Amino acid sequence: MSAPRSRLEYFVDGMDCASCVQKVERMIATLPGAEEVRTSFNKQTLRLDLDETQTERATLERNLQALGYTPSLLNPPTAPMSEAAPKDHAHGEHGHVHEAPTPGQPWYATGQGKLVVTSGVLLALAWLFGFIEPQFATWGFVAATLLGVWPLAKKAVASARFGDYFSINTLVSLAAVGAVLIGEAAEGAVVVFFFAVGELLEGIAAGRARAGIQALAALVPKTALLVEGQGTREVPADSLAVGQTVQVNPGGRVPADGTILSGTSNLDDSPVTGESVPVVKSAGNTVYAGSINTDGVLTVRVDKAASDNTIARIIHLVEEAEGSKAPTARFIDRFSRYYTPGVVAVSALVALVPPLLFGGVWHEWLYKGIALLLIGCPCALVLSVPAAITSGISAGTRRGLLIKGGAALESIGSVKTVAFDKTGTLTAGKPRVTDVVGQDRNEVLRLAAAVESGSSHPLAKAITDAAKGSHLTLPAAENAQALPGKAVTATVEGRTLSVSSPRHAATLTTLPADLSATIEAFEKQGRTAVVLLDGPTPLGVIAIRDEPRPDAREAVAQLRGLGVQTVMLTGDNARTGQAIASDLGMDVRAELLPEDKLRLIADLKAKGGVAMVGDGINDAPALAQSDVGIAMGGGTDVALETADAALLRERVTGVADLVGLSRATMQNIKVNIAFALGLKAIFLVTTLLGYTNLWMAILADTGATAIVTANALRLLRWKGSGPAAPRTVTAAPTPSRA
Amino acid sequence: MPEITLYTVPNCADCHAVKRLLTHHGAAFTEKNVRGDPEAVAEMQAKANVRIAPVTLIGEQAFYGPFDDQRPRILTALQGSRE
Numbered sequence: 001m002s003a004p005r006s007r008l009e010y011f012v013d014g015m016d017c018a019s020c021v022q023k024v025e026r027m028i029a030t031l032p033g034a035e036e037v038r039t040s041f042n043k044q045t046l047r048l049d050l051d052e053t054q055t056e057r058a059t060l061e062r063n064l065q066a067l068g069y070t071p072s073l074l075n076p077p078t079a080p081m082s083e084a085a086p087k088d089h090a091h092g093e094h095g096h097v098h099e100a101p102t103p104g105q106p107w108y109a110t111g112q113g114k115l116v117v118t119s120g121v122l123l124a125l126a127w128l129f130g131f132i133e134p135q136f137a138t139w140g141f142v143a144a145t146l147l148g149v150w151p152l153a154k155k156a157v158a159s160a161r162f163g164d165y166f167s168i169n170t171l172v173s174l175a176a177v178g179a180v181l182i183g184e185a186a187e188g189a190v191v192v193f194f195f196a197v198g199e200l201l202e203g204i205a206a207g208r209a210r211a212g213i214q215a216l217a218a219l220v221p222k223t224a225l226l227v228e229g230q231g232t233r234e235v236p237a238d239s240l241a242v243g244q245t246v247q248v249n250p251g252g253r254v255p256a257d258g259t260i261l262s263g264t265s266n267l268d269d270s271p272v273t274g275e276s277v278p279v280v281k282s283a284g285n286t287v288y289a290g291s292i293n294t295d296g297v298l299t300v301r302v303d304k305a306a307s308d309n310t311i312a313r314i315i316h317l318v319e320e321a322e323g324s325k326a327p328t329a330r331f332i333d334r335f336s337r338y339y340t341p342g343v344v345a346v347s348a349l350v351a352l353v354p355p356l357l358f359g360g361v362w363h364e365w366l367y368k369g370i371a372l373l374l375i376g377c378p379c380a381l382v383l384s385v386p387a388a389i390t391s392g393i394s395a396g397t398r399r400g401l402l403i404k405g406g407a408a409l410e411s412i413g414s415v416k417t418v419a420f421d422k423t424g425t426l427t428a429g430k431p432r433v434t435d436v437v438g439q440d441r442n443e444v445l446r447l448a449a450a451v452e453s454g455s456s457h458p459l460a461k462a463i464t465d466a467a468k469g470s471h472l473t474l475p476a477a478e479n480a481q482a483l484p485g486k487a488v489t490a491t492v493e494g495r496t497l498s499v500s501s502p503r504h505a506a507t508l509t510t511l512p513a514d515l516s517a518t519i520e521a522f523e524k525q526g527r528t529a530v531v532l533l534d535g536p537t538p539l540g541v542i543a544i545r546d547e548p549r550p551d552a553r554e555a556v557a558q559l560r561g562l563g564v565q566t567v568m569l570t571g572d573n574a575r576t577g578q579a580i581a582s583d584l585g586m587d588v589r590a591e592l593l594p595e596d597k598l599r600l601i602a603d604l605k606a607k608g609g610v611a612m613v614g615d616g617i618n619d620a621p622a623l624a625q626s627d628v629g630i631a632m633g634g635g636t637d638v639a640l641e642t643a644d645a646a647l648l649r650e651r652v653t654g655v656a657d658l659v660g661l662s663r664a665t666m667q668n669i670k671v672n673i674a675f676a677l678g679l680k681a682i683f684l685v686t687t688l689l690g691y692t693n694l695w696m697a698i699l700a701d702t703g704a705t706a707i708v709t710a711n712a713l714r715l716l717r718w719k720g721s722g723p724a725a726p727r728t729v730t731a732a733p734t735p736s737r738a
Numbered sequence: 739m740p741e742i743t744l745y746t747v748p749n750c751a752d753c754h755a756v757k758r759l760l761t762h763h764g765a766a767f768t769e770k771n772v773r774g775d776p777e778a779v780a781e782m783q784a785k786a787n788v789r790i791a792p793v794t795l796i797g798e799q800a801f802y803g804p805f806d807d808q809r810p811r812i813l814t815a816l817q818g819s820r821e
Contacts, residue, residue: 017752017790017792018790018791018803018804019750019751019752020750021790022804040802041788043789044790116771308810314798335755404762596748619751620750620751622747624754624758641758641762641805641809642751727746
């Protein structure tokens with residue numbers, strides 16, 4: 001016999017964001033007797049069929065109000081009809097096309113490479129002609145200079161049009177053209193040649209860093225086994241559409257991001273998370289394209305098209321990140337803005353003042369002026385920073401630390417405080433029952449689990465899991481009702497039972513002193529206690545604990561070792577928060593509402609930089625408020641999008657690694673800047689004094705460029721604290737080069 | 739570049755995510771907080787026939803729903819407008 005049901009439709013005031021809708025849907029899912037639940041984005045309404053013998057309408061309305069929403073009934077309840085307006089979830093359009101990663105060209109095939117080769121050959125020919133027919137030699141040098149200057153002059157004109165009149169390109173172009181005009185074409189040719197070499201080196205460095213990342217794309221298989229009817233058919237992985245089903249055999253690689261429909265297996269997620277230890281996954285779990293299926297046969301529903309899978313998105317994000325400038329890079333830009341015109345002005349003075357005012361020899365002073373221009377050229381300085389940033393970002397990505405941009409990479413290392421969200425970040429977010437106190441342990445657990453059986457709350461799940469673990473048979477529960485944050489009640493075996501928070505229980509009945517003491521003791525140990533009541537009589541207490549992640553303690557210690565303060569932010573009760581925090585050796589701010597978190601982050605920000613680490617889904621505002629938002633989340637969309645950095649392997653120690661990587665990168669950049677500027681200063685003085693000649697200054701600058709580029713590439717070998725995932729696949733198209 | 743308007747409410751993860759996505763792609767947009775602003779709600783409803791944030795309006799196209807649903811469409815729209 002079917003129960004009497006009524007169709008209810010509410011306008012829900014306050015349910016005005018997508019996450020609010022999800023919150024409401026999750027709450028409704030815990031109510032027995034609620035079916036056909038539809039929320040409408042268009043009308044801000046909630047429609048459901050409710051069996052009011054199981055859950056009263058008043059309970060539903062109270063629960064909505066407890067979440068902060070005001071429901072108003074739109075229609076007189078009617079009997080349900082069969083049609084239902086489906087929510088628009090069409091996923092057909094997938095326009096996000098990523099450029100296919102270009103396989104590494106040999107360096108001489110790139111535009112810059114061709115330029116270097118051509119001007120190098122011209123230079124060599126001109127030099128040879130110098131022995132045979134000197135007047136041809138001069139024309140050769142002039143040709144080599146003009147060829148090399150042409151692209152630089154074009155860039156100089158382009159930046160001048162945007163108001164940047166004194167770019168490095170302007171400087172080199174002026175110097176080279178000047179050298180030709182005063183009849184020193186050979187030096188002009190050499191300068192532009194070496195400048196081109198420097199740019200080529202920087203390009204190669206960036207290419208090498210990128211090749212490492214793009215090798216990830218090669219880990220996604222080219223073909224997939226599409227399940228059709230009873231059999232399978234091999235199709236190109238690119239052609240998979242969302243919603244199709246594929247089979248992944250043992251030893252094979254997952255062809256697309258998706259959800260396991262059937263089968264259980266160990267999956268090596270190292271391409272996405274950098275984590276080389278296989279993870280057991282079964283039906284309902286998500287899998288990533290590129291993961292290796294080590295044992296069982298899996299059928300997987302495709303959730304994302306090839307162009308949009310997690311690896312493709314990570315590659316895309318990293319490529320964009322490399323393009324964004326770190327504050328240091330911007331500082332170099334600013335520095336160049338004053339430095340370069342300064343060099344031009346001083347050169348002009350040196351070239352013009354002595355001949356005009358003191359009767360100096362024109363050629364001699366023009367030569368000196370141009371020499372100054374050439375020596376002043378901050379090539380090494382300008383090229384070193386992007387190379388270091390690119391290398392740093394790539395090194396991180398290969399270890400599961402995704403950093404979205406130079407600015408983030410730079411600021412992580414300088415934060416004074418790291419604030420951690422508790423649940424899901426420091427803890428695994430999977431609470432477990434640790435203790436059951438009462439006359440009969442199993443009886444307490446059996447009844448409490450029966451009451452909680454309809455709920456999907458993490459605490460309820462902990463209790464039902466514990467009952468399952470003790471092989472208890474659960475009796476049926478009727479009239480289950482939930483008071484969010486307070487209690488769940490139900491009728492079990494004719495008794496009105498409730499599983500309640502201690503504070504809520506205290507309002508219903510007087511708890512015996514020994515029970516109160518037990519509860520307090522549990523909370524001091526960082527556990528959450530719930531009381532099982534039979535009417536007003538307490539039957540027992542269940543303690544539940546969300547265990548800290550195994551490496552949380554180590555992460556906090558590592559951060560302290562790096563001189564970074566740590567603080568835990570939690571909405572949990574103060575005793576529980578305090579217990580877990582002191583266990584991990586960190587500060588705590590407990591009983592926080594979301595807006596309290598934002599305020600605290602703002603306070604910490606005022607006291608020096610703050611990084612916020614959260615699990616990415618519900619912490620987005622706090623992540624955005626902090627100087628650097630770090631999301632803990634193996635490739636979820638919201639985490640990848642909102643945070644400045646994401647820890648793809650869910651390890652807390654990744655935060656310390658990020659700080660370490662950032663500091664290593666900044667150190668590298670500082671060394672490069674000091675080296676480049678120092679060398680410049682030495683040769684400027686010695687050349688003007690006549691101890692070294694212009695050629696040596698030019699060679700020194702080129703040498704410095706090569707050295708700082710090589711130094712930046714060292715970052716690619718950065719190890720961090722954790723073991724890097726072994727890269728078993730060598731399909732990486734690495735550019736062949738010297 | 740078409741005009742982009744983003745309707746949001748405070749403390750909404752999906753709204754933040756859309757904001758970051760647009761900023762990340764260098765798309766200039768106007769943000770309107772619709773909470774407690776009946777005029778903005780009415781405007782959002784007139785343009786997208788939706789009352790729940792985030793709503794992203796790119797030219798004539800309107801997108802709504804959770805971030806995961808909106809993301810591919812927003813990217814398509816941004817890409818289309820660049821060509």
